Amino acid sequence: MTNRTVLAEALIAQTPWAGATRAPLAGDASNRRYERLTDPISGRTAVLMDAPPEKGEDVEPFVRISEYLREVGLSAPEIYAEDAQYGFLLLEDLGDDLFSRVLKRDPSQERQLYEAATDVLIHLHDAPSLSLSSYDPALMTELAALSLTKYAHGILGHHDTDALGRFESRFSDILHRETSGTKVVIQRDYHAENLIWLPDRQGVQRVGLLDFQSAMLGHPAYDLVSLLQDVRRSVPAGIEMRMINRYIAASGMDDHDFRTAYSVLGAQRNLRILGVFARLATEYGKPHYVDLIPVTWAHLMRDLEHPALVSVADVLREALPKPTPENLAKLGAS
Numbered sequence: 273m274t275n276r277t278v279l280a281e282a283l284i285a286q287t288p289w290a291g292a293t294r295a296p297l298a299g300d301a302s303n304r305r306y307e308r309l310t311d312p313i314s315g316r317t318a319v320l321m322d323a324p325p326e327k328g329e330d331v332e333p334f335v336r337i338s339e340y341l342r343e344v345g346l347s348a349p350e351i352y353a354e355d356a357q358y359g360f361l362l363l364e365d366l367g368d369d370l371f372s373r374v375l376k377r378d379p380s381q382e383r384q385l386y387e388a389a390t391d392v393l394i395h396l397h398d399a400p401s402l403s404l405s406s407y408d409p410a411l412m413t414e415l416a417a418l419s420l421t422k423y424a425h426g427i428l429g430h431h432d433t434d435a436l437g438r439f440e441s442r443f444s445d446i447l448h449r450e451t452s453g454t455k456v457v458i459q460r461d462y463h464a465e466n467l468i469w470l471p472d473r474q475g476v477q478r479v480g481l482l483d484f485q486s487a488m489l490g491h492p493a494y495d496l497v498s499l500l501q502d503v504r505r506s507v508p509a510g511i512e513m514r515m516i517n518r519y520i521a522a523s524g525m526d527d528h529d530f531r532t533a534y535s536v537l538g539a540q541r542n543l544r545i546l547g548v549f550a551r552l553a554t555e556y557g558k559p560h561y562v563d564l565i566p567v568t569w570a571h572l573m574r575d576l577e578h579p580a581l582v583s584v585a586d587v588l589r590e591a592l593p594k595p596t597p598e599n600l601a602k603l604g605a606s
Contacts, residue, residue: 279358280320284309287353287362289318303327308365318352323359331361334485337402340457344399346392347470347480366480371464372505381469382511388479389467389499390515394522395476397456397492407458407490409447413440416540418547423565424592426550427599435591442583443540450529450536450580451491458490459483462498464505492523493534494541501538501571503545503564535578542572546592550603559604565595 284290292309297319305322323329331354341348350364371385417440425431461483468480496519500512520530545568549561576585593599 276322276324276358279355280322280360283353283355283360283362284320287318288316289362292318294320303329309362317365319349319363319365321361321363323361325357325359329359331356331359331485333487334361337484337487340402341396341481341484344396345476346396347468347473347477348484349480349482366468366470366482369469371467371469374469375464375505382508383514385467385469386499386507386511386515387518388476389462390496390518391522392476392479392481393462393492393495393499394519397523399457401455401489402457402487404457404487404489406455407460407488407494409444409451412447412451412540412544413444415547416443416543418551419543419588420547420591422547422554423550423603426554426603427593432591435587439584439587439591442587446536446580446584447540451493451533453529454492455489456492457487458492458494460486460488460490460494460498462495463502464499491533491537492519492525493530494537497534497538497541501542501575503542503568503571506567532578532580535575536580538575539572539578539581539584542568542575543588546572553603562600562604565600565603569595 284292289309289311291313292311294307294309297306297308303324307320307322309318309320311317321331321334323331323334335351335354335356338348338351342350347366349366351361352364353362354360371389375382375385417436420431420436420439459481466481466483468482470478470480496515500507500515516531516534519525520527523530546565549565549568552558552561572588575581576588
């Protein structure tokens with residue numbers, strides 16, 4: 273029995289799930305692990321999050337943001353018990369109906385689910401904000417540069433430092449120009465694998481929220497990009513356009529400015545994802561993330577067609593190797 277098993281059992285013993293059976297749940301790209309606890313008498317369930325501090329995890333942001341989201345009327349998991357020192361949370365179980373699973377079973381619900389998810393963002397961005405760090409141009413540029421320092425480097429064995437310098441300078445300027453203005457709470461990983469359909473609830477509470485612990489303050493278009501330029505699930509162009517229109521109409525944001533920011537932030541997000549997936553494959557022994565790179569690349573190429581990105585588009589097209597099978601094999605074999 274590991275030390276973390278003992279610590280987890282000590283927390284559970286203080287709750288109504290003391291005699292529960294435990295079964296593992298699918299994790300994510302982090303060091304967190306999850307288990308579902310089921311009470312053998314009542315059948316009630318809960319979820320145990322195991323987030324080891326010694327591996328860089330911290331449950332306190334999750335607790336804080338979950339409480340905030342619930343306060344503003346959204347369906348984040350209720351926290352039943354916590355041990356912040358050792359990195360354990362006992363959470364409300366929102367179930368298994370991830371948007372991706374629901375839509376695989378019943379594609380006819382696609383428009384309804386994406387409208388509900390878009391309405392969550394409209395609701396959240398209209399709510400009182402929270403004091404969080406800013407997802408500012410400096411940080412966004414640094415993370416976008418992972419496409420060169422991790423993705424290109426992982427394939428070529430080096431990266432073009434001159435191209436990196438030109439990209440960083442120009443992209444920072446674009447972000448300052450096109451993504452300034454009002455900042456809202458952005459969850460930063462808002463997509464079909466992190467949203468749970470709760471049809472028995474009403475309105476925006478029909479969307480269960482997960483994996484929001486990295487929330488920051490940023491441009492209102494960011495989470496909409498995350499939702500609609502999903503690298504794990506293809507969102508039809510018609511749905512993407514309808515949801516952008518829906519958000520603009522409800523929020524009152526300037527149409528041209530919002531669509532420009534959407535494309536710029538799409539490029540930023542997809543550049544970051546290229547680098548992160550390459551790093552997961554080459555440095556963390558998770559080569560299956562390479563399979564998602566071609567979709568990420570396709571989103572990026574489309575974003576780079578926007579006139580606002582003309583000063584970095586050619587730099588990136590020259591400096592980033594295309595995700596050919598041969599190039600992806602180099603990442604997967606690292």
